[in-house]
Every structure is written in C-alpha cells, then in structure tokens.
Amino acid sequence: MGLVGNAVYYTFHPIQLRSIIQWKVWHNPPHERNATNDTETQKACFKFLDLTSRSFSAVIKELHPELLFPVCVFYLVLRGLDTIEDDTSIDLKTKEPLLRGFKDILEQDGWNFTGNRPEEKDRELLVQFQNVIAEFKNMKPAYQVIIKDITDKMGNGMADYCVKAATDDASVKTIEEYDLYCHYVAGLVGEGLTRLFVEADLANPALLKRPRLHKSMGLFLQKTNIIRDIREDFDDDRRFWPQEIWSKHVDKFEDLFKPENRDAALACNADMILNALEHVEDCLFYLAGLREQSVFNFCAIPQAMAIATLELCFRNYSIFERNIKITKGDACELMVQSTQNLQVLCQTFRKFSRQIHKKNTPKDPNFLKISIECGRIEKFIETIFPTQRAEDAQQRVKGELTVEQAKKREEDAENKADICFMMGLMGVIILFVAGSMMAVAWWFGARFDLAWQEITSGHFRPPPHVVEKASRVAAAAASASTAARDEL
C-alpha cells in the first residue's frame, strides 16, 4: 500500500490510526538502551537482530539490561540453527552433525559457516557468526550453560526431524507428534527464556517447577503460526496440521483447499483453534509469575498477538486462500494493552475469547467443546481477577454499604452541602443588592407607597397616557443628548 493508499485507508479507519499514534507517542520503554558504548561485536549482533526479526527486535531491545545480551544472543543462536535446518540445499551428511554439534560450535572462537545457498534469507548471520560467539563468551557462565543446553536439545530435535524427513515421511500424524514438534521449535525457547528470567531474578522461580506452563507459552505461539500459515506452508509443501485432526474432516489434506469442502475446512480450522486454545490458561498463569515490567512486555506482546490472530482466523475461510494478518492499528492497540499489567491483558484475552465464542456455530461438530473452552478461559480470568467479592455480596445482603459505596455516599453528601451553601450565599447577596438599590431609590424620592397602592388595586402597568408621556420625555431626552453631542 502506497502513501495514497494508506491515507485513504486511515481516513476510513481513524481508530486504527489513533492506536498507532497512541503507541508511538505514549509508549515509554521500561529500559532505554544506550548504544553509544557498544563494542563492534555487540553492534553486529544488534544489526543481525534487526535483520532477522522485525517483531522481536523491538521488544528485545527494551529488555532489562541484565538480560538484553543473553536474550539477543540466544535468539541469534537459535536463528542460526534454524537457518541450517531450513536450507534444503545442504545434504543430510553435513547437516546432521552440524545440528547435533551446534552447542560445541558456540565455544569455537571465530567459527562461521558459508555453506548456505545464496537465496537463504539469513545466510549473512552464519557467515559472520563469530560475532555471536564472541558475545556468547562474554556472558555470565550461568547464562551460557542455559543457552548451551537448549541449543543442544533443539539441535538434536531438529536433526531427528531431518533424518525422519529423509528416510520416512515427516508429516505430522498424531496430536502428540504435533505437540512434540511444537515443543522442539518453540516450547524449548520458552524453557530457555524462563531459566534466563529466573537466573536473573526477574521471574518467580516456581515457574521452573511447572514446566507445563512455559511449554504452553511456546506451544500457543507456534500453533497460532501454524494455523495462520496453512496456505503458505501448503504451497511450500510443508504440512504441520496433524492428520489426527484433519482426517476427521477431510480424506486427503489437499481437500482442505478445495472450494467444495468449504464447510469441512472451516470445521477443521475450528478444531485446530480449539486445540490451541487449550494453552491459554497456562499462558496467563505463567505471565502472573513474571516480576519485571520489561520481561512481562516481552512475553505478553506475542501472546496478545496470538490470541488476536486466532480470533481473526477462527472460522475464517481466507486462511485457506492466502496469508492473513492482524492490521497494524490493531497490533498497536494490542501492544498498548499488553505492556501494562496482567489485568489489562486478561481483559484483552476475555474480549477475544468472547468474540471467538460469538463466531462459534452449532453447525460445527466441536460447537460445545469450543463453547466450554471459552467458558473455561473466562472462569479462569474471573478466578485471578474477580469482578465481585464475597464480602461485598455479604454486605449488600445485610443492607450495609461497601467501603467504596460508603465513601461515595459521603462524598455525595459533602457535594450537596457545598451546593446548598453556595446557593444560600447567592441568595443573601441578591437580597442585599436588591435591598440597597431600593434604599437608594427611596432616598432619591421613589414613592413605594404609591406603587404598592397601584399594585394592590390591580394595576400592574402604568395607564396608556402615562406611557405616552414617558416615551415623549424619553424622546426629548434623547434629542437633547444628540443636540448636546452635536454642540460638542
């Protein structure tokens, strides 16, 4: 969309524009990064961060200084792994040992890799990977251990997947396999990040005792992407929707894209989204364990985007035709909402869950399951942020007032007293002014006794000849004043 297109679009969508402006103007990063003292390798790392990820680099740069570099390097390391795995031009014999041994590569000073095909979009990152390694070695050893461990697990997971793809078919069959795949590509990132947060004392250590929570954080994001990208992946001959789900609705995966199977495709779409929604509670629970604003923002923004994306995709046939995205204005609004606190974020989740609920239709075989899931999400939010309390209800039944109500009533009474006092004062002033005017008039000889007599006898107006006389006097006075002015 060009400039003109944008102008037209935002003229008709002023709320979107408002959200964008709100975000750009009002958002204050919790930690502003000072880039002036960066070393060469640090600069290189940030350059690659900007190049490889549009959405993540902004939130990473606002992270607490303690975690800024660890998270940045962690991201680039995983990106490097991904670039090797994605490249179909590297043959398995080279690829497998690279993936499995990537954790040791992190220790090798000056290591880089030029074996990627030229069209691979993040090729340059691996060509200059020595910068990432240098920064990795600058980190606290505790962080190094965590990153190394996750790299090890993920590298091996990817290698297994590549081997399976080469020997067997790699399509995802069961929901269990689907979860496992998502765990390798996203759940492990959740684990690594959580360990970094806890290590830096920016999150509740209890998060590590419930691995299900951080796993869900990753799975929810990954599943959302997989649902949204169905068309793009299909065109690239990748299939991540598990057979266990799509086979309930169509016989062959390709059938999802045929117009005559529209209803089945929509039911399958709803089934997939139902599967993803199961992670929502865990995600909100996880976010409650974060102690620092920048870490909260870092985790909450992608989650809010994910629930909004799911709502957009829910029973939306366009996902089978093209890649759809939430608008920029909506994204800005979401970012505003997800950089405050958990309560605001929960309201956002409730809003989207209700919208999904509204789009749900009894024609869908999973109608009730989806409805129950939305109810569960709402109940969970109500549990952590109750809209009403038992104490209030008790007081209401007893006829007592809650503290807020009592306060409000007191304030109201105070306001009322103020207003009464003001009115009284005004009245006194008016009486005083009117009284003194009458006194002055009396002193100059006004005959109130005659006026009173006339009024009591029923004459509210002067008789006509008096009016005539009076107007004549007035006219004479006016001409006299004109004459006097002329003379002057």
Place this chain on the structure above:
Amino acid sequence: MDHKGVEEILSSKRILISGGTGFVGSATVRALAEKHPKCAITVIDRSPPRPRNALPGGIRCMQVDVTSAPEISKAFQTVKPNIVIHTAGIVPGLADRFGRRLEKKVWTINVVGTQNMLDAATENGAEAFIYTSSCCVVTDDMRSSYANIDERWPTSSNSLIYGESKVATAEALVLNASSEKMATCALRPSVLCGPGDYQLVPAIHACIAKYETPFVIGTGDNLWDVTHVSNVADSHVLAVENMVSCRTAAGEAFFIQNNEPITFRNFCLAIWAHFGHVPTFEIRIPEGLAYLAGWLCEMATWVTGGTTTLSRGSVRDACAVRYANGKKAKEILGYEARIGIEDAIRLSCEVSQDYELCPCAASGSGFMMSKKILVTYLEFQEYAHGIGVKLPAKG
C-alpha cells in the same frame, strides 16, 4: 480412610432417602446401590416408583408424605436409618417460578417437610443427615450477578419463593442441626439436566415449535452452570462416605455442578442442534427492551389469567451470570463431575425423552409431559420425529 474401609462401614448401614422416586432421588439411589451394594436402602416418597425414574431392584419403597409428621415418624421407626438423605422437595415450574402463587405450597413441602425429617432423624438416632439444597439459595436473589461464586457468598432472604424456602431449610434448619451425634451437610446443585428431567430440556426444545430460537436476549455472553443428574448423585454418595468416615463436611454447604460453565445461549443452541435445528438468523434484543416486553406480557396475562413464557423474571434468568467454583466440594468431598457437559447434553436429549415418550405414546393422547410445554398432537409428533421416535397412529 481408604475406599475399602468406607465400604465396610457402609455395608452395615441403613440409608433412608426421601423423594427417592424423583429426579435427583432416584439417581442417588442408583449411584448408591451401584457403589455400595451391601447397604440397605429405603426410599420414601409421596408417589410410587415412576417409569421415567428407574430404581434398581431390591429397594424398599414406602409411600410417605414428608409434610405429615406422623407418617414420617412411623416410617423412621420402621426403618431406623443410620443415614438420611433428604432430596424431597418441590421445584416450581417455569410459569410459577417468578410469582407468589405457589408460595404456601412450596414453603410447606420444602420447609415443614425438612423440619419433620430432621425431627424424626434426631429422635431415631440417625448419625448423618444429607440435604439436597440448591444453588438458588444464593442465586435466586435476582438483583445481582454471580460469577465464579463460592460458599462464602451469602444466602439471600430477598429472592424467589424457591430460593427463599430452600434458604430457610438448607441453611437455618439442616446446618444448624449439625451436632456431635448427627452430622449434617447441604449440597447445592445448579440447574440440572439428564434422564428424567421434565423441566429444562423440554422447555428449551419447545422454543423450536414456537419459532423463538432466533432471539437472543441480552449479550449472550452470560455463563451458567449446568449439572448432569448423575454427577449430583455422585456428590450425595461422596457426602455419605464423608459423613461415616472423617466427617469433614459436617455443618457445611457445597456448590455442586459440572464445573464447565457455558453460556445460556450456547446451551440452548446445542440442544436445538441435537434436534436438527439451527436458527438461520439471529435477532439480538437488548436486555432492557426484553425486560419491558416481559413486563407487558405479565400485564397481559394478569388480565387474561393465563401463563407466559416471557416475563421479567425469565428475562433476568436468561441474562444472568451464574456459575460457582467447585473448589470446596473438590477439596472436602473429593467431588468431580464424571459426566462432562457435552455428554450430559447429549444424554438429556436422547435418553430422557425415550422415557417420556413411552407411556404417552401408548395413551395416544396429545397431552404429555408437562401440559404447558407440548399442547397439540402435531407438536408432539414433530417432537417425536425430531428425536427419531415413531409414533402409533392417532386414535
């Protein structure tokens, strides 16, 4: 105490269940007989066993009216129960739910009946008394909404006749009677469905014939608890087990529900979908407007003397948020819903009407179930067709 221990204790106990041929009562009898086949169960009820609420074999049935103290006393002296489960009660039908017409009757059965039962139980040395209350003790006060409530929520005296009568009995009588000698507790199930339900599912189903399905009152976002009757029966069995072992439930009230709140609108849509009906369009009516219409309907029926589906009360009911969190029942009784809401709705639509149809189809009469709900043979036919039952020819 482990399950074996409880089973052994219960095998020597005599259990008396009032209202045992009713909806909740019969389900409780079935659940008890299944889990503890050795204990001796006696059912007392005003009516003899009913075809729609099957009872297992080997159950002694006595015809007793709970409102008559002498009859109750005689029954207790004959049975000498160790454990009393009091499910007998009256739930006013939809048309009378919001009025005061049945106030006296409801009060007599629910309050006087409970007092009679308590007196007889104390006199005859029962050691446990379990009362089937209702979530209405809290939620029938229609002035407020109830999201995720728990047992700390107050019971209200300003409510509908059903809620009021249940409050007076459940809270004031039963729980106050709890003592060292006789432990009592109250179970508060939410709206029920399941085999034998003649109020909820049929009333919702009847909307199809009346072309009322496209109308959504209010936002349609309000969540409700619904409970399958056999889950409620389970909670009674668990309460019995608790009362003969650790007695942690003594003097306590518990909300019992499926713990899967669902919007009232979607609950209705799911039932209609079971009968093959999906509204082709939706009309949203703001709550205020519907409330006004309800008031007008009430006025009209006040003049004509009939009954109405739409009333201020039913509008409030349809828009109300009413769900409880099931923590206390889970922690103390170990209660969890065994039948999920999805199955509950399916079973309510399939099984319950099978029971209903048999006797009526045989009688060949157009009047069946509750007269208010199905009036003409034609509607009845459509109803039967919807659930796949073939009817004998008319006449």
